[in-house]
Amino acid sequence: MRVASEQLILGDRITESLFLHTDIPIVEAGKKIGTDELRRIKRFLIKEVEIEERPEGMQIELPTNLELDDVTGKHMFDSLIETYNQVFTSWEQGMTPNVYDALRWVKESMPDEMNREDILPYFLDRGTEAYAVRHAIYRGAVAQLLAEAAGKERKMVHDLWVASYFADCGLARIMEWRHTKRYEAMQQEIFHRHPAMAFQALQKENIISDTVKRLIVQHHERLDGSGYPLKVRGDKIMDHTRLFIVADVFAAMTSWRPYREAYTVYDAYRHLKARPMQYDSKYVLLLGQLLFPIEVGDRVLISNGKIATVLRKSAVFDRPEIVYEEHNQRIVKDLMEERQLHIIQLMD
Numbered sequence: 001m002r003v004a005s006e007q008l009i010l011g012d013r014i015t016e017s018l019f020l021h022t023d024i025p026i027v028e029a030g031k032k033i034g035t036d037e038l039r040r041i042k043r044f045l046i047k048e049v050e051i052e053e054r055p056e057g058m059q060i061e062l063p064t065n066l067e068l069d070d071v072t073g074k075h076m077f078d079s080l081i082e083t084y085n086q087v088f089t090s091w092e093q094g095m096t097p098n099v100y101d102a103l104r105w106v107k108e109s110m111p112d113e114m115n116r117e118d119i120l121p122y123f124l125d126r127g128t129e130a131y132a133v134r135h136a137i138y139r140g141a142v143a144q145l146l147a148e149a150a151g152k153e154r155k156m157v158h159d160l161w162v163a164s165y166f167a168d169c170g171l172a173r174i175m176e177w178r179h180t181k182r183y184e185a186m187q188q189e190i191f192h193r194h195p196a197m198a199f200q201a202l203q204k205e206n207i208i209s210d211t212v213k214r215l216i217v218q219h220h221e222r223l224d225g226s227g228y229p230l231k232v233r234g235d236k237i238m239d240h241t242r243l244f245i246v247a248d249v250f251a252a253m254t255s256w257r258p259y260r261e262a263y264t265v266y267d268a269y270r271h272l273k274a275r276p277m278q279y280d281s282k283y284v285l286l287l288g289q290l291l292f293p294i295e296v297g298d299r300v301l302i303s304n305g306k307i308a309t310v311l312r313k314s315a316v317f318d319r320p321e322i323v324y325e326e327h328n329q330r331i332v333k334d335l336m337e338e339r340q341l342h343i344i345q346l347m348d
Contacts, residue, residue, distance in 0.1 A: 002050050005041050008033050016050040026125070077122050077137055080109050084165070085133045091172035099205045106161045114144040116291055120265065124254065131258075132171055135251055140164035143247035146283055147240075149290055156240055162208070163215035163244060170197030192228040195220050215244050222278040242280035246272060246287055249279065265291060266346055289317045292346065299347035303340075307347060308333070318343050 003012075012033040017025035018041065026046070027037050033051075041049065083105065091097065111118070123138045143160040171194050199217040202208050218232065218241045225233035237245075253268035263271070269291065272284045294300070294317055298310045308322035311332065319335035319342075335341055 001053055002048055005046050005049055008038060008041065008049060008051070010034060010038075012049075012054070013052045014049060015052055018046055018049065075122055076111065076118070077141070080137050081134060083109075084136060085130065087165075088130065088133045088136075088169075088172055091169050094173075097166060097169050097201055099202065099207055102162060102165050103207065106158060106165060110158060110161050111141075111144065114141055114148060116145070116293075119145060120291065123251070124262070124265070131255060132168055135255060136164050136168060138251040138255065139167075139244075139248050142251050142287075143244055145290055146243050146247055146286060149286055150243065150283070152240065152243075156211075159209060159212050159215065160240070160244060160247075162212045163219070166198055166202060166208075166212070167216050167219050167248075168194065168198070169201060170194030173197065192220075196229045211238075211240070214238060215241050219244055219248050221245065223280065224277040226278065239280075243283045246279055246283040250287060270344070285316070292317065294318065294320060294343075294346070300343045301345040301347060302333075303342050303344050306331075 010033055014027050014029055014031050014033065014037075017029040018027045019025055027033075027041065031037060087101070087105075119138070119141045123134070123141070140161045143164060144157050147157045147160055174190055174194060195217050199213055202213055202216070215238075217230070218227075218237055221227035221230065221232050221237055221241070222245070223233060223237060223242070225231050249272060250268050253263040253271060254265055256262045269284070269288050272279045273281070273288070276284075294310060294313065296310050296313060300308055300310060300322065302308050302322065302324070306324040306326065308324035310320045311323050312321040314320050314334075314336050316336065321332065321334045321336075323330060323332045325331065333341060335343070
C-alpha cells in the first residue's frame with residue numbers, strides 16, 4: 001500500500017527502495033521503519049512510500065519525545081556542518097583562518113562522547129552540503145570514536161577535532177580539482193600541496209599546538225612513504241596521526257563524491273585492512289570492532305561464495321567460527337585457522 005510519508009509509523013516495512021540522486025537507496029526495500037529511516041525520508045522530502053499492508057489491529061507505535069526530536073529537529077551534526085560551512089566558504093573567498101574562532105568552536109561543539117549510532121546513520125546519507133565541509137565533521141567524529149576506544153586523553157580528542165577543522169583549509173584555495181575525476185599533472189601536484197598549505201597558514205600561530213600542526217601536515221601520509229606532501233614513513237608518523245589517517249580515509253571512502261559513489265562501510269574497512277603497509281593495523285582493526293559488532297547468529301557472505309552463520313566469536317572480530325551447508329552437509333569453519341577464507345559482506 002502507498003502512504004504519505006507523514007503517515008508512516010514505526011514498524012512499517014518498506015516494499016520499494018527509495019532513491020534520490022544515485023543507484024544507492026536512501027532506504028532499502030524490506031527495511032522496517034525506525035527513527036533513522038523517518039529522519040532520512042523527512043530530510044530528502046520524500047512524499048510517498050510503498051509499504052506492506054498493515055495487519056488488522058496493528059498497534060501504532062509512536063516515537064517517544066526524544067525520538068520525535070531526532071526526526072523533526074536537528075541532528076547534532078547539522079549545526080556543526082552549518083557553522084563550519086560558513087567558515088569554509090570564508091576560506092574560499094580568501095579570508096585567513098581565525099584560530100581563536102576555531103578553538104572556541106571546537107570547545108563548544110565537540111561531543112561529550114561518540115558512538116557508532118551517532119555517526120553512521122547520519123553520514124551514510126549523501127547529504128546536500130559541500131562534501132569537503134561534510135568530510136571535516138565526519139572525519140572528526142570517527143577520529144573521536146577511535147581515540148576514545150583507544151584510551152586517548154580528552155586533550156588528544158580536542159586536538160584531533162582542531163586538526164580536522166583546519167586540515168582541508170588549503171583545499172578551499174584550490175578550485176580546479178573539485179569536479180574532475182582525473183587531474184592533469186599540475187593540478188595533481190597542487191592538490192598534493194594542500195596539507196602543507198594548511199600547515200603554513202598556521203605555522204606562526206603559537207596558540208595551535210605542534211601536535212595539531214603535525215596532524216594537519218601528515219594526514220595524507222602513508223606508513224610506506226607513498227603519501228604526500230612530504231612522503232614521510234614509519235616511525236616519523238606519530239601514533240595519533242596514524243589514527244587520524246585511518247579516520248580520514250574511512251570517512252572519505254564511505255562518502256559520495258562527484259566522480260564516484262560511496263564505498264560501503266565494510267568495503268572501506270576491507271580496503272584499509274588489505275593495506276597494512278600503508279595504514280596502522282591496530283587502528284584499522286579497532287575501527288572494524290567499533291563499526292561491525294558481529295554477533296553469534298549473524299549471517300555473512302564468505303569468500304568461497306557461501307552464506308554462513310556465525311557460531312562463535314573470536315579474539316579477532318572478523319574471523320569468527322562459522323557454519324554453512326554444502327551438499328546437504330553441515331560445514332563448520334574457524335576463520336582463525338582457515339586463513340584463506342574471509343568475510344566479504346555482512347548480510348544482516
